[in-house]
Amino acid sequence: MKTAMKTTLRLSLLASLIASTSAMAADKVTFQLDWLPGGDKAPVYVGIQQGFFADEDLEVKIASGRGSTDALTKMATGQSDIGSSDIGALMAARAQDDVPVVAVLPYFTQAPHAFFVLKNSGIKSITDLKGKKIATSPFTSSNAFLPLVLKQNGLTEDDIQLVKSDPGALSPMMITGNTDAIIAWVTNTALFKAQAEGAGKEIIEMPWSNSGLSLYSSSLLASERFLEERPDVAKRFIKAFAKSIEFSYQYPDKAGENLHKMVPEVDAEIVSAQLKSITNLVYNDVTKKDGFGNFTPARIQKTWEYVAEANGLTLDALDPSTVVNSKFVPE
C-alpha cells in the first residue's frame, strides 16, 4: 500500500514535471517590426501583454527595424520569422529578386501616405500644391508613389519643388515656414498636431487615399521557411495577431499602456492618440466589403499596378497572386 502511494506520488510528480516543461517549451517566434516601436506597431505588444500569444502557447520576441526593406531582409535571411512591413516593398522586391517572404494578413488596407500643410497656408487640396516647396524624408516608400498621386491630380514632379530631409526635421521645417508642405504617414498626425499646437499653429492632413491612391499597405508578412517548417506555429501566431489588432483598435488606451509597459520610452497617451487617428487605415470600406483579414485578388492586382508604375517595373515582372499566402487566415 505504501509503495503504491509512493509510486502514484512519483508518477504524478513526473507528470507535473512533464506538463511544466511543455509549458516552458512554448514555441518561440521572432517578430520583426519595420520601424521603431510606436502606435501603429502596438498590436504585437498588446498580444504579449494581454496573453493572446501565451494562450496559443507562443513566446514572442520583438525586433525593431529600420524601414520596410530592412524588415524584409531580416525575414528573408531568417533572422525573424514573421513581421509587419509594406506589401508594396515586398512586391517590388519579389519582382526583382527571389525573396522568400509572403504576405499572410492585411493590416493597413489603405495607404498611409499623406501631405501635411498648415491651416493658414491657404492650401486646401493637392492641386493647390502647384509651385510649392514640399519636404519629404529620403527613404520613405511614399516617395515612389508621389508621381502617381500628383498625376492623379493633374500635376507633375516639375510643378513642385521637392526637398529631402531627416524625418524628425519635417514638421519643424513646416512650422517654421521653411517648407509649404511635407510628406509623411498619417501615423504621425497625432505627433505633428501636438508639435504644431506648441507653436500655436494648426495642421491639416491630406491623405493620398482620398485622392485616388487606394491600395494595400502595411501587412503581416512571413518568411516562407517559417510557414513551411512550422505551419502550425504560424497559424496560431496569425490567429493571435489578428486578435491583437482587433483589441488594440477597440481599446486604444489599454494598448497604449501595454506598449508603454514594454517600451517605457513611449508615452501611453501618444500611442492611444496614434491608434485613434489611424483606425480608418485598418477598418474602412475595404475591410467592410472584403472582411477583415482577407486579401482580394482584384485589390492585390491593383496594388501591384501602382507599385509597378511607382517603381518603374513592367507589369509582367511579377504575378501578384504569388505574393500572398491565404492558407493561414484565421477562420
Next chain:
Amino acid sequence: MNQTLPLKSWIQHQANRFAPALFFIGLVVLWELICQLGNVPNYILPSPSAIITAFFDVEFSRWMTHLWATLRVALMGFVLSICIALPLSIGMMRSELMNRILYPALIVIQSTPVVAVAPLIIVLLGTDDPSRVLITCLITFFPLVVSTTTGMLETPPEMIELSQSLRAPRYRETWQIRIPYAIPHIFSGLRVSITLAIIGAVVAEFVAAEEGLGYFIQFSTSFFKIPQAFAGLIFLSIISLLLFKSVQWIQVWLFPWSLPKKK
C-alpha cells in the same frame, strides 16, 4: 604692504584655475538665455533647462539599461581591437613581407565607411551583440595598429644594436625594448580608439538594436522628443569623456614613466 594685493592675486589665481569650468557655465547660461529671450521652440534648439527636465523624466533604471548596452558593446569592441591590433603590429614590425601584405588591406578596411557596411554585417552576423562588437572593432582597431607599429619602429636604433650585440633573443627585444618604447604611442592610439568605440557602438545601434544610448537618441527623434534626444546625446558625450580620462588614468597608474616630463 597693502592687504588687497594678495586677495586680488588670489582671485586671479582661482579664476585661472577654474577657467574651463567658468567658460562652460557661461556657455550654458548663454544658451539658456538665447532660448528663453529668443523664444526658440524646443524642437529647434531645446534649452539646457528643458534638456535637464527631459533627463530626469526618464527613469534612472532606463538610463542604466541603455548605458550598459552601449558601454558593453563599446568595451567589448575596444578589447577585441586591442587583442587584434597588438599581435598584428608586432607581426608587421618583425616581418617586412607581412607588412607589405597587410598594410594595404588595413587601409582598405579603414577607408571603407563602416556606416555603409554595418547593415551588411547585421545581415551576416545577426542582430545581437557579435555584429555590434565587430562594427565597433572595425572602427577602433586601425589607429591602434598604426600607433603601435609607429611606436615600435621609433625605438632608438642604438638600443636595438645593443640588444643584438648582447645576443638577446627577439622576443626580449620586442617585450623589453620595443614595447616599452611604444607605450606612449600605444596610449595615444588607445585614447583615440576609446572615443571611436563609443561612436562604433552608436553606429551599430542605429542599424539594429533594441536598447542602448544610440537607439535611445534615434527613438527620441522618431517621437520628435528633441530635448530627450539632446539629453541622450549629452549623456553619451559625458561617458565618452570619462572613458577617455580612464585611459589616461590607467597610463598614469601603470606606466607613470611613459608620461612626458612636466616642465
